[in-house]
Amino acid sequence: MPLTKQEIAAHMLDLLKQLAGDWEFDGEITMNTLLFTELGFQSLDAVVLGNSLQEHYGQVIPYADLLADLGQRAPHDVTVGEWVDFTYQHLS
């Protein structure tokens, strides 16, 4: 059965909260949180996050396209919600 967007969002938020605990981030993480500006991501963090999600879902998800798109927009950032949308779109 295909995953729902809510299930993907729940996994993404759980993962980010677990990781954020490792770097002692005490802010709230929501679907509107910006990965780079608010969570302090660097480009390699986004790449590794994408690889981890591909591993989790057992499917190739073209996050490289999403990251390339980030280079074209200002600011160069993405929200948790946009990341979830992209994942959902390519898992469907």
Next chain:
Amino acid sequence: MTAKAVLIGLDGATFSILDPLMAQGVMPFLRSFVDSGVRANLRSVVPPLTPPAWTSVMTGRSPGHHGIFDFFQPAAPGSPNLQLATSKDIRCETLWSIVNRHGLRTTVLNFPATFPPPALDGHVIAGWMPWRQLRLGCHPAELYDRLKAQPDFNARELAMDMALEAKATEGCPEDEYAAWVELHTRREQRWLDVLRYLMHQEPAELTAILFDGPDKIQHLCWRFLDPALWPANPSPGRRAQALRELCRDYFRQLDQVLAEAAAMAGAEATIVIASDHGFGPTTDVFYVNTWLAQAGYLAWSEHAALDEDKPATLGMSYLARHQRWLDWSRTTAYASTPTSNGIHIVQANGGGSGVSPDEYESFRDELIQASIAWSIQRPANRSSRAFGSGKKPLPGRPCASRPT
């Protein structure tokens, strides 16, 4: 139980630095280790770069066979988009898997292309991981929490902060060199802590660990270490003397790390210390994409000019830069990353711009001839001594990541 074999990797280590340090008493353990064992000069791989070279150590195969050529590779055949070269991209069986297949356990620490960590019978901490996500590089998954509970655990120093790592390739002000060297001295201690914990708590028949400090320090501080570059007269300034001593301190402490690792393995263990590629001074810089543009193979987009105010760095922190800076409708060949060590031909598979499949061979030959001609015109420049097709130095199966 005692580990039966220990593989210790020293990234970028070279005898041109180690021999003088051994002779001067800075690395007494390594000296006795070498004297009582066997040593040989390293023959690296093509390209002689950390991920492909260590993957050759892990698999016993050349990059054309194992499929790892760079830190990054095209996201899909012909795509200019890049993705991380991962453990999933290795196309040959690894040493760790072979050990498991024979019913033995293994511990693998800090090697590149081990993320996502393979589900081995043993323990893995992937190398080249951003520190914020080191947890995701650990196998089994609970390993990270066990390590986190240990005193002195510090993920930020154990793994990588890319904002700092960029210094190794892009350079930094000289007053930051000391902190850089000290960070790596501490980092090796952090890895030794992990090694000690796992060798005691989870002994394995094969334990492998990679220390990457030699590479990182030599990137910035080669001139303080290379005897050929250290002037006897006039005497270098006080700051250079202090940096040289700090670098030697790093190697002195690395020697102690090696000694403790060997002691933990026990007298009966087989110990191999290996490097992945050599090192040397930079004598000249060849801007591949600039040359391709001048030769008519590459066209810059309007964004390249607009971004000219950005720092003129190699762009390790801005990996998608080439996608934005190139005019893909007029580009037929490009180098994708500062470490790609090769030129990719834009292929017009299914139409569109780029080189069509039936023109590919002749285009590649033309590119090789043009690069050789450029090299001959500049005999004093050593950057371009060995251009060639990807087929000859990279035997193996074709794949998307393989440079042309």
